[in-house]
Amino acid sequence: MVILHATVEQLAEAGYGAFTIESVAARAGVAKSTIYRHWPDRIKLIIDALSSFHEQMVPGLHDATAREQVQRLVRHVARVLLDSTFAGCISALIEGAQRDPRLREFLHHYSAHRRQELVDVIAGGVRTGELPAGLDPELAAASLLGPIFYRRLMSAEPFDPDRADDLAAIVLGPPPSQRPSRSGRRRRT
Amino acid sequence: MVILHATVEQLAEAGYGAFTIESVAARAGVAKSTIYRHWPDRIKLIIDALSSFHEQMVPGLHDATAREQVQRLVRHVARVLLDSTFAGCISALIEGAQRDPRLREFLHHYSAHRRQELVDVIAGGVRTGELPAGLDPELAAASLLGPIFYRRLMSAEPFDPDRADDLAAIVLGPPPSQRPSRSGRRRRT
Numbered sequence: 001m002v003i004l005h006a007t008v009e010q011l012a013e014a015g016y017g018a019f020t021i022e023s024v025a026a027r028a029g030v031a032k033s034t035i036y037r038h039w040p041d042r043i044k045l046i047i048d049a050l051s052s053f054h055e056q057m058v059p060g061l062h063d064a065t066a067r068e069q070v071q072r073l074v075r076h077v078a079r080v081l082l083d084s085t086f087a088g089c090i091s092a093l094i095e096g097a098q099r100d101p102r103l104r105e106f107l108h109h110y111s112a113h114r115r116q117e118l119v120d121v122i123a124g125g126v127r128t129g130e131l132p133a134g135l136d137p138e139l140a141a142a143s144l145l146g147p148i149f150y151r152r153l154m155s156a157e158p159f160d161p162d163r164a165d166d167l168a169a170i171v172l173g174p175p176p177s178q179r180p181s182r183s184g185r186r187r188r189t
Numbered sequence: 190m191v192i193l194h195a196t197v198e199q200l201a202e203a204g205y206g207a208f209t210i211e212s213v214a215a216r217a218g219v220a221k222s223t224i225y226r227h228w229p230d231r232i233k234l235i236i237d238a239l240s241s242f243h244e245q246m247v248p249g250l251h252d253a254t255a256r257e258q259v260q261r262l263v264r265h266v267a268r269v270l271l272d273s274t275f276a277g278c279i280s281a282l283i284e285g286a287q288r289d290p291r292l293r294e295f296l297h298h299y300s301a302h303r304r305q306e307l308v309d310v311i312a313g314g315v316r317t318g319e320l321p322a323g324l325d326p327e328l329a330a331a332s333l334l335g336p337i338f339y340r341r342l343m344s345a346e347p348f349d350p351d352r353a354d355d356l357a358a359i360v361l362g363p364p365p366s367q368r369p370s371r372s373g374r375r376r377r378t
Contacts, residue, residue: 015206015287015288016206070376091287094343095205097280097281097282098204102372108343108344108345117282117283140359142335142339142344143335143356146267146334146338146340149338149342150331150335150336153283153338153342154283154296156297170328171359171363
């Protein structure tokens, strides 16, 4: 566990290009041979380290409407990208994915797995009629997660978790209480 | 221009970590000293190279409604990210921005500059009443661009430019012709 933790810290700090098994060994205070005994190369080590941080990242979704669940998941992802071990590694992972097919496959799989809960919540909400009919769950999930990653990676201001409900209102349409009672303008927020 | 072109190609191919002035000189077939005469370091060279590719990337927006302009801009960005010199460099730029404050500032500035046209079109559409009142132009622009970058960087399938209109319908609401004439479900697409 010390080694996996050192792996993630080293990846965040040094980036993908400068990431070596040697630097992880030095950071963890273990011999290089100890690491090589379990991980044949740096890609396998990175994949194991990232996978081990996965499970701590899921908020409770009980007793909530589909919209509330979407809001919670969006707020959660925004918080994770604001400040977390994973957030520090994203740019290195993206760069590594561009260079190494195994890391690329891992990142896409990991990301699809993380996205699935949101896709399922949206699909469920469409099915029960709570969310707009015809809303494509995959496209809607990308429209909710995309802005958070975009702001984190391409802008000076990360996405503010307090705006999760506003983002949900854009993608899902306004909540019933804020809908105009007659035709005309669609949004009031 | 040969040097700037070689810079972008080298960045796309080697990534940020392995990008050196030496490798650009070799690719361009010029002496290292020729490059150093104009660019004191690799960051300045990268910034100049990216800036020079900027202007070719803007579609015509004349004679179009705000929604049509949004659709064109979204489709254009989707095409650029699908296959362009810039697309090949994004992961290297993101990684470089994480490592170097000057590259970070450039990327954020460049990205804000590229986003501005979309923000202005949305703001204009809200002002004339064509787009929903209360739609936040900055948040809407991030909701339109974010999914395209997210799909390019974090998933196995890049965003399909043919779905630009669907994405615009999610963020701007459905076009008038597809709105239900009475209350009830908001989307039909």
